[in-house]
Each structure stands twice: as C-alpha cells, then as structure tokens.
Amino acid sequence: MEDIKQHNPAKVIIAENLTKKFGKFTAVDNISFEVEKGEIFGFLGANGAGKTTAMRMLCGLSIPTGGKGEVAGYDIETQTELVKKNIGYMSQKFSLYDDLKVWENIELFGGIYGMKDAEIKEKTDKLMQLLNFENERDKLVGSLPLGFKQKLAFSVSIFHSPKVVFLDEPTGGVDPITRRQFWELIYDATSRGITVFVTTHYMDEAEYCDRVSIMVDGKIEALDSPKNLKKQFNAKNMDGVFQQLARKATRKAD
Amino acid sequence: MIMKQLISFIRKEFYHILRDKTTMLILLGIPVVQIILFGFALTTEVKNTHVAVLAPTNDEATQRIIDKLNASAYFDVVEQIHNTNEIQPVFRDAKAKLVVVFEDHFAEKIRHNGVAHVQLIADATDPNAATSFSFYATNIIAGYQQELMAETKNPYQITPEVKMLYNPQMIGAFNFVPGVLGMILILICAMMTSIAIVREKEKGTMEILLVSPMKPIYTILSKITPYFVLSCVNFATIMLLSVFVLKVPIAGSFISLVVVSLLYIFVSLALGLLVSTLTNSQQAAMLISGMALMIPVMLLSGMIFPIENMPLPLQWLSNIIPARWYISAVKTIMIKGLGMSAVLKEAGVLLLMSLVLVAASLKKFKVRLE
Numbered sequence: 342m343e344d345i346k347q348h349n350p351a352k353v354i355i356a357e358n359l360t361k362k363f364g365k366f367t368a369v370d371n372i373s374f375e376v377e378k379g380e381i382f383g384f385l386g387a388n389g390a391g392k393t394t395a396m397r398m399l400c401g402l403s404i405p406t407g408g409k410g411e412v413a414g415y416d417i418e419t420q421t422e423l424v425k426k427n428i429g430y431m432s433q434k435f436s437l438y439d440d441l442k443v444w445e446n447i448e449l450f451g452g453i454y455g456m457k458d459a460e461i462k463e464k465t466d467k468l469m470q471l472l473n474f475e476n477e478r479d480k481l482v483g484s485l486p487l488g489f490k491q492k493l494a495f496s497v498s499i500f501h502s503p504k505v506v507f508l509d510e511p512t513g514g515v516d517p518i519t520r521r522q523f524w525e526l527i528y529d530a531t532s533r534g535i536t537v538f539v540t541t542h543y544m545d546e547a548e549y550c551d552r553v554s555i556m557v558d559g560k561i562e563a564l565d566s567p568k569n570l571k572k573q574f575n576a577k578n579m580d581g582v583f584q585q586l587a588r589k590a591t592r593k594a595d
Numbered sequence: 596m597i598m599k600q601l602i603s604f605i606r607k608e609f610y611h612i613l614r615d616k617t618t619m620l621i622l623l624g625i626p627v628v629q630i631i632l633f634g635f636a637l638t639t640e641v642k643n644t645h646v647a648v649l650a651p652t653n654d655e656a657t658q659r660i661i662d663k664l665n666a667s668a669y670f671d672v673v674e675q676i677h678n679t680n681e682i683q684p685v686f687r688d689a690k691a692k693l694v695v696v697f698e699d700h701f702a703e704k705i706r707h708n709g710v711a712h713v714q715l716i717a718d719a720t721d722p723n724a725a726t727s728f729s730f731y732a733t734n735i736i737a738g739y740q741q742e743l744m745a746e747t748k749n750p751y752q753i754t755p756e757v758k759m760l761y762n763p764q765m766i767g768a769f770n771f772v773p774g775v776l777g778m779i780l781i782l783i784c785a786m787m788t789s790i791a792i793v794r795e796k797e798k799g800t801m802e803i804l805l806v807s808p809m810k811p812i813y814t815i816l817s818k819i820t821p822y823f824v825l826s827c828v829n830f831a832t833i834m835l836l837s838v839f840v841l842k843v844p845i846a847g848s849f850i851s852l853v854v855v856s857l858l859y860i861f862v863s864l865a866l867g868l869l870v871s872t873l874t875n876s877q878q879a880a881m882l883i884s885g886m887a888l889m890i891p892v893m894l895l896s897g898m899i900f901p902i903e904n905m906p907l908p909l910q911w912l913s914n915i916i917p918a919r920w921y922i923s924a925v926k927t928i929m930i931k932g933l934g935m936s937a938v939l940k941e942a943g944v945l946l947l948m949s950l951v952l953v954a955a956s957l958k959k960f961k962v963r964l965e
Contacts, residue, residue: 400806422808430806434799440614441607452603453807455596481614507806 439483788867846932
C-alpha cells in the first residue's frame, strides 16, 4: 500500500499482484509488472490467457478482485475517473463512427475529453498534415480503406495527449505495409512521451516492443526485452519463445 | 467540461440520424401516412352518404330539410320510403347508410306545439363514419331550426334523435388518433433508442465511450435527446393533422395532453433503455421492441380491440401495457374534453411505470464491461 502511494513519475503503469476472479475462475492470477514512461510494452498471450481482462482493469473498466494497480499516477480502483482522463484506448474492433466525417470523429472525441474548440481545430490541422489526410478530412470514415481507418483510430486515441495509450490488437486484418506505417505512428507517439501498452497476435510486432510480457493461463510467465527473451529461451525469434510458453497452457481459448 | 461533452455527443447523435435519410424519412413519415390513411377511411365514407327519407306527411318543413341534406356534400337522398317496415330492407340491401324519419304532421307540429321530432337511424357497422354523418345530419337539421327561428322569431324546437344500428356503443370512434400517437411514440422512443444504444455495443464504440471520462449517464442522456426531439416533432405532426386535416378537435386541455404525452414519452424512453441493457445486437433489440412492445401495443392497448371485450386474463395483461393508459388518457382529454383531474389515474400509472423502468435499467446498465 505504502509504496504504491509514493508517486513515481517514471513508472506510468504499476501492477502489483493484480488478480481478477469470476466466481471460481481466476482470469488474471496475481500479476505484477511496471511500465516506464515512453516505453512500448508488449502484452502477449494466447486467446483466453487473461490479457483483455488485465487490460480492462488497468483502464478502470473492471474492478480487481485483489492486488493494486496504478496508471498515470492514479489508483485504478479508487481514481477511475482520473485514470480515464489520462489514458487513450483503441480496441480490436474498429472504433470510430463510420457515418461521421473524419473531422467530426476527431471533434467528437476531443469534445468528450474536454478539449477546447480552438485546440481541437489546431491539432486536427496538424494531424491531417501528419497523416497526409487533407483530402480525406471531409469524407465519411466508412468510405476509407481499413488501413486509413486504423491509423485514424490510433491518432484519435492519442488526440487528447494521454499519458498512456492501450492498444488491444490494433493491427488485426491490416496488410504488412500499413502495419509498418502504423508502427511508425506508435514510435512517433513514444517520442512525444506517450507510453504504449499493446496486445498483439503478430510475433513480428512483438519484436518492435521495448519489453514484452507473455501471459499463460492468467499468469505472466516471461517478461523481458525481446532480445533477452530469445536468448533465455534459445529461440530464433519471438514466435519461438511464444510457442514454448504457450504449449504449457492448459486453459482453452474462449 | 460536462456541457462540452454533452454538446459534442448530442451533435454526433444528430449526425447519425440525419445521415441515415431512409430511417429518418420513415420515422417522420409514418405518422403522416398513418393519420392520412386512417383519416381517409373516415372522410371518404362521409362524402355522398346515401340517405333514405321517411316522411309520412310530406310538408314544406320536411321538404326543406331534405333539400338541405341533398344540397350538402355529405349526403345524397336516394330514396323516399313510406313506412317503417321499409327501414330494415334499406339497410340490408345497402341502399342507404342513414334513414331520416320524420314524425307525421311535422310542419304542423312545429307550428302548433313548437316541438317536432326527427329520428336519424344510422348504419353503424363503420362506427367512425356513422358518428360523423349523423353528426353532420344533426347539424344540418339544427341549421334549419335556426333559420326557422330567425324567420318567425318563435322558439321552435326540432329534436333529432340519433339511433345507431349494429354497433350502438360506438366503440372505435376517434380511436385511431390516440392509437397512432401511442404506437408512434413507443416506436420512436423505445425501438430507436434501444437500437441506437445497442449499435454502439455491437460496433465496439461503446467500449471507447466507457473508457473515456464521459459518465455513462451522460452518454445515455445524449443518446436519448435526439429521439426525444423526434418524438416531439411527431407528436406535433399528429396533433396538427388530426385537428386541421381530420377535424378531430382537442376538446380538452392541450396542456394536460402535452403533460400526459411527455410522461408517456418518458416511459417509452425508459423501456428502450431497458431493452438496450438486455441485448447485445441490433437485431435482438429490434425483435424485442417489435415483438414485446409493438404487438402488445397494437393488440392489447384498446387501439384496435376494445379492452372491455377481451377475456379477463388479457384484460389484466393489458394493465401493464403503458399505451393502454396513455390512449385512455388521450381519449379522455381529446375526445371527452376533460382536463388533468380526469386522467390522474392514468398519469399516476405512467409515472409509476417510468420510475420502475428507469430504476431497473439504470441498475442493469453496465457501467463496467463485465
């Protein structure tokens, strides 16, 4: 309790024995880790390993059954409102409104996060330039190709300059070139001091992360930089590491 | 912060509705189409209604009344009959829908006694039409009586006695305006609201909203607002059409009507909210609203089938249909011309329902995703 109260600006996410039980089923079993400011933290695990549940607790959507957590300096159980203000979130489902124009989507989320109109306008201009989206600004989001949408969804999720952004399998179904561009956006965000917490299925993406944790049956089985993990498990790539750990899983995918 | 959130969000909801032109047209068009459809069934019947006349003594008074009837757009006098035995065959063979029966020595009785009787026998198989044309005929006769009084300065009195054949209680008369109101408001508020909320769940945007600092109660308020506006537009359309096109007057207090309608809109919105918390797909929401709300409203609210004629279990069941209470209140105010004090029971039931529904749906509304 005491050390969690000690505010450490370098640690943007702190999980301490975080546990979530649904009845007798323990979805997340006593996990602990810390993520530093500006880091890209890969959160890996097979389906049903408990990734999403853990992420939801960190976003203030689900109350932990046990343990403590702190995100952006706020307690995830008692300060959910402050946590929510300081995080961004992008889900595996595409999460913008198809029947709204590009700028209308941006304006909506800017408004929801309480940004001023002038600020929204200025940042929208900048963003359109950065994404090379000037011609798409007035188009309905539904008419854009998936790759465009994903990039836009990510940009919207960090539009209010959160301290942490949670990405839940952000690149599902996107072609390799767009994925590459997507990761460039992620690097750009970290260069501005935004911490990235990302779950993914693509092992090549795991290589892009600064550090990676691998969850198996609700527990974190490995946590280190991709380089160290490969050494530790004597594997050629992250896929090799993942296969060795995932084989141990007894829990079925949901 | 909250105002900014609300404004951004409500604007978004209006975009959703305004961009989906088909749905919007349907939502705004349904009341118009329904009112016009129901209304025309009423007005076409009334024009050129065939009339048979039984005047034992054909004098100048009966002749003038017959001429006046004939001259109006509502009636065509098609047959003169000579005794009461002929009345039944006239209806049976559908020669006329209205038989005007004068007393014998009609003009003489007016002159000597100051009072004469005329009976209007109407075929009330179509109760809407029957009320209308007997009402028109009564008016025409009253008009003649006034002319007569103006000519002679004597207080003459012609008492028309209206008799409805086949459907004497006149159930169904003016039923459709309250009925359409009850149905449209449930449709817009409950169905559209539930679909709009469930759509966010289905598309995954609800997650984004839950992760945002926007409080769920504001999300709900913003989602409800446009449908509330739409319902008010529909309410106004229906009122305007019924008063100016169908000439169904608002006999009672307009304020009471608005109060009761707002209460009903509130109940419907709460119902929509509850449906949205129970389902996860738009189809399911539509099915529940359609099956569980629309059909009971149509069948059990008294809109089509009079509640008094239902088997007892169905009568009990009808008590939990909000539309039943609303339609009853609207009829009392619009048709009977009474005020708020006459519909306290209905208003109370609706208020109670809305409280229960709001409590239930807020309890069920999942603030957290699990």
